[in-house]
Amino acid sequence: MEVLDNIINGFAVALSFKNMLFVFIGVLSGTVIGMLPGLGPISAIAIMIPLSYGMEPASALILMAGVYYGAIFGGSTSSILLNAPGVAGTVATSFDGYPLARQGKAGKALAIAAISSFGGGTISVFALMLVAPMMASFATQFGSTEYFALMFLGLSAISSLSEGSTIKALISAVLGLMIASVGRDLLTGTARFTFGSVNLLDGIDFLVIALGLFALAEVTNLVLSRNKKNNSKESEVGSLRVTKQEAKEISGPIARHSVLGFIIGVLPGAGATISSFLSYITEKRISKNPETFGKGNIKGLAAPEASNNAATSGAFVPLLTLGIPGSGTTAVLLGALLVAGVTPGPLLMQEEPNVFWGVIASMYFGNIFLLILNLPLIPLIAKILYIPKKLLISLVIVFCLIGVYGISFNTFDLYLLLGFGILGYVMRLLSFPAAPLILAFILGGMMETSFRQALTISKGDYLTFVQSPISAVLIALSVLSLLLPLLRSKMKKSQK
Numbered sequence: 097m098e099v100l101d102n103i104i105n106g107f108a109v110a111l112s113f114k115n116m117l118f119v120f121i122g123v124l125s126g127t128v129i130g131m132l133p134g135l136g137p138i139s140a141i142a143i144m145i146p147l148s149y150g151m152e153p154a155s156a157l158i159l160m161a162g163v164y165y166g167a168i169f170g171g172s173t174s175s176i177l178l179n180a181p182g183v184a185g186t187v188a189t190s191f192d193g194y195p196l197a198r199q200g201k202a203g204k205a206l207a208i209a210a211i212s213s214f215g216g217g218t219i220s221v222f223a224l225m226l227v228a229p230m231m232a233s234f235a236t237q238f239g240s241t242e243y244f245a246l247m248f249l250g251l252s253a254i255s256s257l258s259e260g261s262t263i264k265a266l267i268s269a270v271l272g273l274m275i276a277s278v279g280r281d282l283l284t285g286t287a288r289f290t291f292g293s294v295n296l297l298d299g300i301d302f303l304v305i306a307l308g309l310f311a312l313a314e315v316t317n318l319v320l321s322r323n324k325k326n327n328s329k330e331s332e333v334g335s336l337r338v339t340k341q342e343a344k345e346i347s348g349p350i351a352r353h354s355v356l357g358f359i360i361g362v363l364p365g366a367g368a369t370i371s372s373f374l375s376y377i378t379e380k381r382i383s384k385n386p387e388t389f390g391k392g393n394i395k396g397l398a399a400p401e402a403s404n405n406a407a408t409s410g411a412f413v414p415l416l417t418l419g420i421p422g423s424g425t426t427a428v429l430l431g432a433l434l435v436a437g438v439t440p441g442p443l444l445m446q447e448e449p450n451v452f453w454g455v456i457a458s459m460y461f462g463n464i465f466l467l468i469l470n471l472p473l474i475p476l477i478a479k480i481l482y483i484p485k486k487l488l489i490s491l492v493i494v495f496c497l498i499g500v501y502g503i504s505f506n507t508f509d510l511y512l513l514l515g516f517g518i519l520g521y522v523m524r525l526l527s528f529p530a531a532p533l534i535l536a537f538i539l540g541g542m543m544e545t546s547f548r549q550a551l552t553i554s555k556g557d558y559l560t561f562v563q564s565p566i567s568a569v570l571i572a573l574s575v576l577s578l579l580l581p582l583l584r585s586k587m588k589k590s591q592k
Contacts, residue, residue: 102445103225106453110461115158115454122162123462127469129163130170130183131477132495137167137183141428145435153436154454160432161455162462164425165217165408168368169466172209172401173477177202178492180311184302185368185404187534188376190310192389192396199392202478203336208394209401210470211338212350216402217463219354220361220409224456238363240549241561245570246363247543250374252574254532265532268523272536275300276544283548295508302369304509305537307496308516309523309530315489316521336474346398349379357403361410368404368411373535375403381580409459416440416452 109115122144129140140163148156171183176193189209196205238246254269278289279299290296338346353375360371379399380389389396415426419440433440438451445452483491500513523530554560562568 102449102453103457105449106225106455106457109154109450109454110158110457115155115458116461118155118159119162119458119462120465122159123166123169123465124469126163126166126168127170127466130167130186131173132499137164137425138428140167141425141432145428145432148432148436151436153433153438153448154451156436157429157433157438157451157455158458160429161412161459164429165405165459165462166466168404168408169210169213169217169470172213173206176205176209176397177478178311178488179314180492180496181306183368184306184538185372185407186400187306187310187369188372188400188531189397189404191376191400191531192391192393195390195392196394196397201392203474204338204342204394205397206474206478207336207338207471208342208346208397210467210474212346212398212401213405214463214467215350216354216357216405217409217466218460219351219402220358220406221456221459221463223355223358223406224409224412224459237566239564240546240553241564241567242570243363244543244546244550245561245567245574247539247546249570249574249577250370250377250539251536251543252577254535261527264526264528268528268530269532269536272533273540275305275533276537276540282541282545293508295506299541300512301500301503301509302538303503304500304512305516306534307500308513309520309534311492311496312513312517313520313524313530315492316517317524318485318489320521336471342394346394349375349395349399350402353379353399353403354406357406358410360403361407362413368407369538371407372400372404373531373538375399381577405463412455416444416455 110119125140125144126137129137141160144160144163148159151159167183168185171181171186172189172193175181175186175190176197179190179194181187181190193205193209196202251269254265274289276299278296280287280297287297353371356375356378357368357371360374361367376389376396376399379395380386383389383393383395385393411426415430417440419430430440438444438448496513497510500509501507503509520530523533550560551558561571
């Protein structure tokens with residue numbers, strides 16, 4: 097009964113005119129910012145912090161939370177239309193979203209993304225209301241060994257991201273791990289693979305790699321193939337209508353990956369990017385037609401979109417209940433909370449129930465606002481496809497340059513962006529998939545840090561990775577994931 101009373105109180109806080117206005121402003125700002133390649137929720141929230149001075153703590157956090165999940169919601173637009181992920185959490189969206197747009201189904205792709213995002217966000221909000229305290233205690237059970245096992249499970253599924261050749265996918269993943277090791281060693285401070293350049297001491301930013309491998313590689317492909325016969329459907333928006341059969345097909349992925357995304361989001365350090373990749377891989381693994389993924393499969397679009405939005409809600413569990421930011425964005429949110437005079441942690445629910453439950457309740461209305469805002473605007477947003485190709489190419493390049501330069505204000509990153517653009521194009525020509533490289537880069541640094549921390553704690557005992565039940569189960573699943581393709585190929589040979 098106490099939880100129910102708190103939920104009702106949270107809705108009362110969120111339903112005030114002032115807070116509903118802040119929800120609307122937050123999600124609208126986040127959506128617009130998420131659509132622009134290179135500008136993410138971190139920048140938007142950082143800008144909002146000075147504007148929140150003098151505001152009530154609940155109102156301030158409601159506004160900035162709206163910017164956060166609004167940016168993830170809107171980030172799918174540039175991924176689908178331009179193959180230029182607006183935020184890191186929408187990279188997996190481009191795998192099937194962009195092929196759908198090239199088939200003249202951009203309207204349908206944007207509609208499915210909006211519906212999936214709404215489903216993932218709404219389901220995760222209800223989960224957040226009901227199981228936040230319990231999930232917080234679950235998150236505390238994850239130490240360095242469990243995190244290593246989780247990252248290893250993600251890497252073990254690299255073969256699912258291959259586009260025909262598993263060997264090429266593994267080579268791409270190794271390249272991603274090599275790039276992840278560039279920079280200053282977090283544990284010892286030693287410079288690694290920097291070649292004496294101070295510009296590489298902090299490593300290579302994810303956005304530089306993502307925009308280079310996807311957006312600039314696509315631009316290069318369009319420029320070099322301008323004399324070839326183009327697909328006439330590439331500039332068509334198509335119908336926004338989702339048929340009953342399509343709605344039935346995406347309902348399963350939305351339900352499954354809303355739960356998975358929420359659970360991954362609860363784990364500090366995981367977040368929307370990892371959850372979207374894991375959901376895409378999982379959906380491809382369980383599909384009866386895995387060969388259609390990467391070619392415009394609507395399940396491959398719905399799964400990561402539901403997952404990344406669910407993960408944003410899940411990220412509030414460790415932030416509010418433990419005071420632990422799970423990502424760069426929630427770290428900025430933690431700073432905003434402290435500026436507002438609120439200390440997140442186990443006592444927040446008792447000391448500041450209006451803040452805790454008000455923010456959670458506001459997410460429910462925020463997701464409704466996002467759906468209402470995005471669905472009617474899809475025909476307008478999709479008109480990007482009608483922009484002449486020469487102008488569109490120029491705009492994509494400009495947005496990529498501004499986005500990358502805006503992170504570090506360092507021209508060296510622009511040269512890196514160009515280098516990864518060339519690498520992405522060469523990988524396309526040689527049929528090397530870019531997705532394994534991105535996934536390995538994301539997981540590589542965290543996996544190495546967790547591995548070394550676990551060995552330091554256990555004084556070099558490798559058995560520590562199987563002594564924890566959670567870690568042992570995850571490693572067993574990883575081994576099974578690695579062996580599954582081999583077993584399938586043997587079964588096919590025996591059947592023939």
